[in-house]
Amino acid sequence: MTRPPADGPLLLRCRTLVADAASAPLAxxxxxxxxxGTVTRVAPYALLADKAPAxxxxxxxxxxxxxxxxxxxHLRALPLAEQDVADADLESWVVRLTGATALDPGDDALVAADGLxxxxxxxVQAVHHTFAGPEEYTASVTAVARELVLSGLRAQLAVGLTDQAEFSPETASGTRGTPAAPHRGLRPDRLPPLLAGLLRSAGRWPGVRIALAPVAPQWCSDEALDALRRCAADGVRLHTHLLESPHQRGWLADGDxxxxxxxxxxxxxxxxxxxHGVWLTDAETALLAERGTALVHCPTSNLRLGSGDARVRSWLDAGAAVALGLDSQHQGPPDMFAEMRAALAAxxxxxxxxxxxxxxxxxxxxxxxxxxxTGRLGxxxxxxRADLVCVAVPGGIGTDPVExxxxxxxxxDVSDVLRAGRWLVGAGVTLRGAEANAARTRLRAALxxxxxxxARRMAALAPTEAALRALLDDTNTRRLPPNDRTERYARTRDRGEA
Ligand SMILES: [Zn+2]
Structure with missing residues (x-):
């Protein structure tokens, strides 16, 4: 399927071209x-026909x-149902996730990248997070990065740091009946050497950029956030979960x-x-827009984990850059088109x-x-860069190809996918489909x-989940500002969508 290596310009003759989301389509x-692999001209085909060899x-x-x-x-290969992790509200789901089977990170990334x-x-921008020590962490990031390079996927791999309050809010410490709050994770002082080692290795991973993730601000100590800032000062990008569930505002002590x-x-x-940003206030959205922090909307994930519907209209109106994320919450093959429709519905x-x-x-x-x-992709x-996708339209496209x-x-319907002028998918076949199938078989055997x-681990987690649930139900009304969004969350939950 791989085309001959580039020697001279490549000319793509497109039946219908949507050069960007705002432009009129060109036939x-x-x-x-x-x-x-860089685009040099976009014009009617007739004007470019002699610019490249046949x-x-x-x-x-x-x-x-x-x-x-x-x-x-999160570069998860398989739907979480195959791990017996059922949908639940976010906090319960995080507890359940810790009972899942640890899978080979390379195989997980290979299959996930193939599906994407x-x-x-x-x-892809992916959070890679483990609770392992630095050596094991380096090994798993390396395994993931190697598979991403082979898949041809361009990646920003955000290495996650957490060091506190894994399951239960900081505010609940000492409360009777509080579920165990293991403080697993990397010590903040281990982060700079871990990052330095990964950045050295990244030279061998073309197209993979190492970034950092506080995973979520409520799971990081002040010391951890300071360590992240020192690392980011050298130009390393950051990615985080933010106000995904209504409980996270009350998670920190002292009203923070x-x-x-x-x-x-x-x-x-x-x-x-x-x-996520589901529970951002208008003032917070305005602050993020002012700071230039992009927001990533994850509509399917928000629905499945009962987080609520993000008010994306208000983000765009505030001038924030808004992206879309699948959050590895696929139930079948990942589908960016379905995610766009999920965004419309949300x-x-x-x-x-x-x-x-x-x-x-x-x-x-x-x-x-x-x-x-920005200015390079999109x-x-x-x-x-000549990153483009061709969608087959056997039945015709009516009046508006974007619609x-x-x-x-x-x-x-995806027939071709090119990254920098190189085919990753041709005639609907991915570059590494056969390897991905073999890896999928290995992952399912491990499961x-x-x-x-x-099953025993999941059963053992049930009391933690129940105690956490009771704690959050009890504190929900006390900690959240009594506004309509709180009521909307309750309605969503009552409809059984949570
Ligand atoms: Zn996530």
Missing amino acids: DAGVLVDAT ARTEVLDGVVLPAFTDAHS TATGVTT DPVARLDRHRLLGPGTSAA AERAGGPLTSREVLAMATEGGAAATGN RIAPGH HVVHEATHR FADRAAR
Whole structure:
């Protein structure tokens, strides 16, 4: 499937080109790509027909769009149902997740990356988090990075740091009946040497950029946040979960809140992106927009974990850069088109509708902004990398190709995916499909072998989950500001969506 190596310009003849989310579609368009994988010209095909040799001219017979960025992932290969981790509210789900089978990180990343490229993603921002010590942490990041390089996926791999309050709020310490709060994780002083070693190795991982993640501000001590800031001062990007559930505002002691805390530690800025943001106030959204911190919307994940619907309309209106993230919450193959539709549906529920072009912009230019790739990715335009996806439209596209793609397409319609002018998917076949299938078989064998032990671990977690649930139900009304959003959360929960 891999095309011949580049020797001279590549000319792509596109049946319909959507060069970016805002531009009018072009019929029979040409995209000229130089030997480095950068777009040099976009014009009617007839004007470019003599600019490349016939052997370097390829027809893309469908709707051609900028390739997608999945701006929030955990690079999980398999749906969590296969791990017996059922959907629940976020806090219970985090407890359940600790009972899951530890899988080979390389195989996990290989299968996850293969699924993402198949749906038109060429860039992923992934949080990689373990509770292991520095050596094991380095080994697992290395295994993941190697697979990402082989898959051809461009990646920003955010190494997660947590050192406190894994399950229960800081505010609950000492409360009778509080579930055990193991403080597992990396000591903050271990972070700089771990990062330095990874940055040295990253030279061997083309296309993979090492970043850092506080995972979530409520799970990090002040010392940990300071360590992150010192590392970020050298230009390392940051990615974090932020106000995903309504409980996280009351998680910190002394009335502190996650956004103010990140800002106080000078962790908000254009080098940071934050995922979820369901419970941001308008003032906090305005602050994030002012700081240049991109927000990553994860509508499927928010729905499945009962977190609520983010008010994305208000983010866009505030001028924030907004990206889209699958959060590894797929139940079948990952599908960026379904995620765009989930964003439309979530916006309707939240009372601030979005247009098809706005959600396409989130999946493309917004993703570029959230990964520090503005001006380089997210559009098919001169100076940008030739990252694009071709969506087959056997039944025709009606009047508007963007409406068609956002409303009708699925991952199965992706025929071609190019990263920097190189094919990652051709005729619907991924670069590493066979290896991914073998890895998937190994992962499922590991899950099967561990099934009895996993069942025992899950059973042992039930009391922790119940105690946490009781604690949060009890404190929910006391800690949350009594506004309509709290009531909306309760309604969502009562409808059984949580
Ligand atoms: Zn996440």
